[in-house]
Amino acid sequence: MIAETSAQTTPSILIIDDDEEIRYSLGRVLGSRQYRISEAGSGEEGIALAKKGAPDLVFLDIRMGGMSGIETLQHLRSAHPQLLVVLMTAFGTAQTAIEAMKFGAYDYVMKPFDADKVLAIAESALKTKADLQTAAGYKPKVKSEDYKEGIVGSSPAMQEVFKVIGQVTASDVTVLISGESGTGKELVARCIFQHSHRAGKAFMAVNCAAIPENLIESELFGHERGSFTGATGQRSGKFELCDGGTLFLDEIGDMSLATQTKILRVLQEGEIQRVGGSETLKVDVRVIAATNRDLEVMVKAKTFREDLYYRLAVVRLRLPSLRERTSDIPEIVDFMLQKLEKTKKTRVRKVAPEAMDLLVRHRWPGNVRELENAIYRSAVIAQGDTILVKDLPQELREAVLAAPPATIASSVPTVARPAEVAAPAAPVTVAGMASPAGPASVEAALDFIYQQLSADKAETILERLEREMIPRAMKEFGGNQVRASERLGITRATLRKRLDAVRGAAAE
Numbered sequence: 001m002i003a004e005t006s007a008q009t010t011p012s013i014l015i016i017d018d019d020e021e022i023r024y025s026l027g028r029v030l031g032s033r034q035y036r037i038s039e040a041g042s043g044e045e046g047i048a049l050a051k052k053g054a055p056d057l058v059f060l061d062i063r064m065g066g067m068s069g070i071e072t073l074q075h076l077r078s079a080h081p082q083l084l085v086v087l088m089t090a091f092g093t094a095q096t097a098i099e100a101m102k103f104g105a106y107d108y109v110m111k112p113f114d115a116d117k118v119l120a121i122a123e124s125a126l127k128t129k130a131d132l133q134t135a136a137g138y139k140p141k142v143k144s145e146d147y148k149e150g151i152v153g154s155s156p157a158m159q160e161v162f163k164v165i166g167q168v169t170a171s172d173v174t175v176l177i178s179g180e181s182g183t184g185k186e187l188v189a190r191c192i193f194q195h196s197h198r199a200g201k202a203f204m205a206v207n208c209a210a211i212p213e214n215l216i217e218s219e220l221f222g223h224e225r226g227s228f229t230g231a232t233g234q235r236s237g238k239f240e241l242c243d244g245g246t247l248f249l250d251e252i253g254d255m256s257l258a259t260q261t262k263i264l265r266v267l268q269e270g271e272i273q274r275v276g277g278s279e280t281l282k283v284d285v286r287v288i289a290a291t292n293r294d295l296e297v298m299v300k301a302k303t304f305r306e307d308l309y310y311r312l313a314v315v316r317l318r319l320p321s322l323r324e325r326t327s328d329i330p331e332i333v334d335f336m337l338q339k340l341e342k343t344k345k346t347r348v349r350k351v352a353p354e355a356m357d358l359l360v361r362h363r364w365p366g367n368v369r370e371l372e373n374a375i376y377r378s379a380v381i382a383q384g385d386t387i388l389v390k391d392l393p394q395e396l397r398e399a400v401l402a403a404p405p406a407t408i409a410s411s412v413p414t415v416a417r418p419a420e421v422a423a424p425a426a427p428v429t430v431a432g433m434a435s436p437a438g439p440a441s442v443e444a445a446l447d448f449i450y451q452q453l454s455a456d457k458a459e460t461i462l463e464r465l466e467r468e469m470i471p472r473a474m475k476e477f478g479g480n481q482v483r484a485s486e487r488l489g490i491t492r493a494t495l496r497k498r499l500d501a502v503r504g505a506a507a508e
């Protein structure tokens, strides 16, 4: 095949510098490759040329008479968000580098030039530019008002969670939320609170793991003056301050047995005593507790009070790990990009399909919080309006690439460990939560497949499924058409027709 070298496919580079010699020497270096070069002697001229010629890449001097390099850069980047700019600077200080990148430069080079370095930067910038142009990007189907709850997810597993949230908002029932770190336990607790009749009152969170053992009781119940060294005055605890509202007891599994006893008393009697006090105070507080530890195991080991466990777990809500709801990832990413855009931190709106594929395939041990961090980091360094694979954190790319190759099977939610899926014993009162993982995983897998296949315009979803399932059934029954058609739920005649069609297509 003969390579096309028409004006359309030859990358064009604009050099903006008020020093003619620099323009000349840089032009020669870049001209040694198949690039179309144009030159401007000032920022103003460069802006005009960029508007007319739409270059693929700009080399821009940071110090120029008239409009400065940084000003020119800002102009160019706001008028052409996809345009990549490499700054040229005479001094290589950390500050110049920081400034350059802060204003959205793709990279910078130092004068005098190292020709190889210049060519390497040009090449990598043009590759990025090409990736940006071909990246169709994930197009969200969800409008921003659908995100108003702040909890995103349409996977069956999350729909179950939403149902339970809806069921527990009307009453003051205690809810025990479990789930790996970063799965959204606090977010869910806040959501329950916001939908409850207590919404106008206080919501407070206490992280039992973060407060030293000797202070936790004072934090929760308050103390009287002089009750312990350092208790210089009387102080109200969270239960008192939260009267009428909702208290979120996070990491409840990290609480000592002595404190557990006191918590049980509040839950049963609605009464507290400050540390060192004798007065009994009535409080009306709804408790939502969370843990990423297995409380049932702790109960068996006698490190968690059984009676408190049952009292807390009137309703248990298990948040699925992100691995169990990979079909939610594109939507969560979109939500996070919208949030970032609103706070004007970035103007990234899309994720290239290959990058989204990596995001969906990653195992996310830190769950949604880890995803959030990854998106934030990628959006900050992305050029243009699309996150590309190269923008994703390196450790994420490495982790995914080290995993088995991309197949739908590796992307579907993994089945939770038996300990997690076992139907919880007595405390479950809400329908639908008893077996969250078994069939839900198949549902989630189908959900994922549906979403993946929706993107393909050349073939309908059912056509594609047929193309996959018919050969599987034929294989399973050793080519027996009668049994294969029974298994597929179609007549033998239909199966024959489909097989002919498939063979016909293969022969073409």
Ligand SMILES: Nc1ncnc2c1ncn2[C@@H]1O[C@H](COP(=O)(O)OP(=O)(O)OP(=O)(O)O)[C@@H](O)[C@H]1O
Pocket: 150, 151, 152, 153, 179, 180, 181, 182, 183, 184, 185, 186, 187, 188, 292, 332, 335, 368, 369, 372
């Ligand atoms: N379904 C979701 N949709 C959108 N954002 C989410 C979702 N789940 C969690 N997040 C976000 O992820 C971050 C972590 O959530 P949160 O703090 O509620 O998790 P957690 O389970 O309490 O974590 P940890 O165990 O580390 O305390 C938050 O910024 C939260 O807003």
Ligand SMILES: [Mg+2]
Pocket: 185, 186, 250
């Ligand atoms: Mg938390």
